[in-house]
Amino acid sequence: MQGLRHILEQAPNGVAVGHFNVSDLVLLKAVFAAAHELNVPVIVGASKGERDFLGVRQIANLVRSLREEFDFPIFLNADHTHSLTDAIESAKAGFDAIVFDVSSLPLEKNIRQTKEAVEALKAINSTILVEGEIGDIGTGSEIHEEAFNVSRFTTPAEAKEYVDSTRIDILAPAVGNMHGMLKSMVTGELKKRLDIERIAQIKSATQVPLTLHGGSGTDDDDLRKAIAAGINIVHINTELRVAWRHGMEEGLTKQPNEVVPYKILPFAVELVKQVVRSRLKLFNFGADPMSALPRTKKEN
Numbered sequence: 101m102q103g104l105r106h107i108l109e110q111a112p113n114g115v116a117v118g119h120f121n122v123s124d125l126v127l128l129k130a131v132f133a134a135a136h137e138l139n140v141p142v143i144v145g146a147s148k149g150e151r152d153f154l155g156v157r158q159i160a161n162l163v164r165s166l167r168e169e170f171d172f173p174i175f176l177n178a179d180h181t182h183s184l185t186d187a188i189e190s191a192k193a194g195f196d197a198i199v200f201d202v203s204s205l206p207l208e209k210n211i212r213q214t215k216e217a218v219e220a221l222k223a224i225n226s227t228i229l230v231e232g233e234i235g236d237i238g239t240g241s242e243i244h245e246e247a248f249n250v251s252r253f254t255t256p257a258e259a260k261e262y263v264d265s266t267r268i269d270i271l272a273p274a275v276g277n278m279h280g281m282l283k284s285m286v287t288g289e290l291k292k293r294l295d296i297e298r299i300a301q302i303k304s305a306t307q308v309p310l311t312l313h314g315g316s317g318t319d320d321d322d323l324r325k326a327i328a329a330g331i332n333i334v335h336i337n338t339e340l341r342v343a344w345r346h347g348m349e350e351g352l353t354k355q356p357n358e359v360v361p362y363k364i365l366p367f368a369v370e371l372v373k374q375v376v377r378s379r380l381k382l383f384n385f386g387a388d389p390m391s392a393l394p395r396t397k398k399e400n
């Protein structure tokens with residue numbers, strides 16, 4: 101089976117790999133089921149809080165078991181690791197990719213620490229992909245009360261300096277994206293908008309795969325344009341968490357006397373799966389579902 105690096109390098113223009121965060125088996129089942137049905141590669145993300153809840157080695161083994169049993173391109177990313185210790189723990193557990201995020205530091209310090217992390221992680225697993233981040237895209241993938249105040253967009257010049265100095269495999273720029281959603285984004289009244297021109301400039305300056313973090317609540321057309329401009333991975337988390345909660349509530353209220361988890365939880369699996377399916381269709385097939393054929397996993 102193709103590795104994640106190969107998939108990112110060979111993906112046709114206009115196609116991005118969906119990255120979906122999981123906190124539990126409900127979310128993992130939903131992400132895998134949607135990707136498997138559409139027959140497109142997928143990345144499962146586990147951030148620090150999610151890894152702490154799931155167990156670093158436990159989630160690594162769950163994802164590996166799906167990949168092996170179904171011979172399917174499902175990969176695991178350690179999302180937002182803020183320390184080298186955490187990154188090393190994930191690399192040793194078998195994660196396919198690591199987001200080493202010290203973007204809150206000044207650029208020079210960020211470069212120095214990320215370069216060290218790249219060297220340390222590649223020494224553990226030479227095929228691991230390391231992603232670095234510059235600029236400000238906020239923190240929590242949750243519902244925020246206050247409007248986002250984006251202070252630091254990534255510039256093409258600093259992106260090039262950062263990629264050249266650190267030798268990261270993947271760059272996460274700040275281009276209008278932001279973690280979490282406002283209430284008005286959950287209802288769909290407001291959409292996040294992206295700086296497409298900046299994405300194209302950063303791509304042309306760096307020539308590396310680019311990840312869009314905080315994709316939840318982004319305008320569909322902006323997502324399509326961003327992918328065409330050079331985004332290769334799109335992260336969706338908050339939209340899944342909203343669907344997870346709605347599904348849990350549905351499963352409980354429709355069966356007020358039920359106590360069997362596997363009769364309650366499928367409601368959440370189904371709602372999360374619907375979100376993942378619609379996002380994967382957008383990322384892989386663009387505007388017209390008929391315009392691209394699903395890639396088969398055996399394809400070379």
Ligand SMILES: [Zn+2]
Binds near residue numbers: 179180279313314335
């Ligand atoms: Zn993120």
